[in-house]
Amino acid sequence: MSTSPDVVCLGETMALVTAADGPLVSASSATIGFGGAESNVAAGLAAAGYRAAWASRLGADPFGDRIADDLRRRGVELRVERDEQAPTGVMFKDPGAEGSRVYYYRAGSAASRMSAGEIDAASLAGVRIVHTTGITPALSVSCREMVDALFSAAREAGALISFDVNDRRPLWPADEAARTLHRLADAADITFVGRDEAERIWGTETPDAIRAHLPGAALLVVKDGEVGATAYSGDDAPVFVAAPRVDVVEPVGAGDAFAAGFLAATLDGAPMAERLARGHASAGRVLRIAADLPPLD
Template identity: 75%
Template structure:
């Protein structure tokens, strides 16, 4: 991992989480395909790339295997302009995700148990390392990777606060990674403790049984700023005891929805760094999501 002394300035945001190699068949489903593409998949790096594209200094922090797929991820993310706070592991591989495209939706299959990123543990990022950072962002995917990752996220919240950084947390529930019962309790605790929390209305209903944005706010009363995303309806922000702010989603011809939530978070966080008001931040989130919804990938292609 790079030393802070080697950086010309401190990043405004640090995004913490796993990035995987993404294998997508191009000529048939996984059970019959003979050709495929290799890309990248990872919520936190998606957010980092979006905030960089908006003109801000961002670091992505994680662990990768000391293998060709790890090299590929570093090369791609480095070309996107983010700082790479990455440890390499000689004994654990880079995680892999397979996508099985379908007419109505795509199925995904994870091969990330025991990955290098799953070995992140308490002490991975300290308050000293985060000095000067304005926002630390992670998601509910990270604590689901392993017990040590869950402990790391708990400590990350504490370290960020000690460094006077805001904690941003996207619930981002991934059903294949853990049980509903375990996810419900852990995600509720972290979402309620964050300074900024993003959650989809549908995923909140799935894991907590809360149906409306107001019910989600009542369930997460301590989060300083709660953003509830409701697909093509719009997004509602609850800040303190103020009246909620709602901004409708634009009408979009969707090519693929994967990655839109990460893009929304990147637009919202970039606008937060710019000092925009709450409605403008929600609009920036929608605009960033719209750009991803109109392409068949999580991130725009590199030039």
């Protein structure tokens, strides 16, 4: 029996403060949780019954303690270094059904200090999928170098590379983001991208245009919100599955949930249409709540 997790997800997770009784400007109460694309995916995979690990750095502070404790209770295995010199990042959210405004305080965070030596091929032995997102290389030059090293280590270890473009516009210049995200998305074994974010980054307006822009991605999944998702795999005909109707409470985190559902189905060896359908189902569960993850019992 393998002692390795099925999936390793690498990236920053921050403390999340969400206004509870109105917008941040006037709210008198708030909830404290956490938010991080990669840890969301790890938690979703753990909930689906897979061994999922999350790799990152956290500050040696109460927010870091809280994040680590919550993820452990969700069944996520931690590969985390605690940084005595830098804090856990914090973000504040104004939630809303039409979209949330999020304010980040992550400059100089512990996770932004991650570097190319964080993970090597030996530490990925037996791992089936390595997952990260376009947020991670945007955090710092050293994080960008780490993602390149992660891709190389995953290849050497025989793991599939899963990459969610997940563009965060405020984090870096648009031209630098466009170049780096294209290079990484085109090199991954499984690439997730939103149709709207691809148009914003690269000017590609349709799923077919995105595929033409990313011909190197072995499996490309283009998500188009409430319309549905299209998968392009090698020379196979594209597979489209419509998104089910959902009464949206809050949209943030749905993309991560989709990735978790899709990757779980991939680990099962499910047909492409089922992978997309399970991605939609997973996203739908998060769209119906005002949080990135369901509450712990």
